[in-house]
Amino acid sequence: MRASLPTEPASCENSEAENPLEGVRVFFVEDEVLVAMLMEDFLEELGCVVAASAHRVGVGLQKIDQVEFDVAVLDINVAGETVTPVAEELERRNIPFIFASGYCGNALDDRFAGRPLLIKPFGQADLAAALLKALAKPAE
Numbered sequence: 001m002r003a004s005l006p007t008e009p010a011s012c013e014n015s016e017a018e019n020p021l022e023g024v025r026v027f028f029v030e031d032e033v034l035v036a037m038l039m040e041d042f043l044e045e046l047g048c049v050v051a052a053s054a055h056r057v058g059v060g061l062q063k064i065d066q067v068e069f070d071v072a073v074l075d076i077n078v079a080g081e082t083v084t085p086v087a088e089e090l091e092r093r094n095i096p097f098i099f100a101s102g103y104c105g106n107a108l109d110d111r112f113a114g115r116p117l118l119i120k121p122f123g124q125a126d127l128a129a130a131l132l133k134a135l136a137k138p139a140e
Contacts, residue, residue: 019046020135021047021048021131023049024047024048025068025070026043026048026050026051026069026070026071026072026131027052027053027054027063027064027067027069027071028050028054028072028073028074028075029053029054029072029073029074029075029083029086030053030054030055030075030078031075031078032075033055035120039073042127043127046124046127046131051068052066052067055079056078057078057079057082057085060074060078060083060086061085064086064089064090064093064095069095070095071095071096072086072090072096072097072098073097073098073099073118073127073130074087074090074098074100075099075100076103076108077103083099084109087099087109087112087115091112096134096135097115097134098115098116098118098131098133098134099117100119100120101117101118101119102120102121115134116130116133117130118130
């Protein structure tokens, strides 16, 4: 008896059901070059599209008007400046976002206490979970 291989894949579900982050457009603000490179790699491996990145708060504010994206990842302290102006603008536009920090969230403005927070160093699974949480429901 000869075994035959199936001609169709075992699962016919669409890829979005398998990967809810597939095609999600992400904008991130991060001043540390190595962290930014790692973030870009993580996002691409998760199936996300890196819509834009910024290394300064002022540049981040400009990009909000220039680029379409679904969610943002914001380093709390960007080159010694708080990312609060970017977070305020995203909140005003009802665009979901998450924070990232190496300072355990101590610098996080109380107004944003309900937002997901990634503690650096974080892994790809942590980033995925935070993105899914931010996209799942409006911020409180």
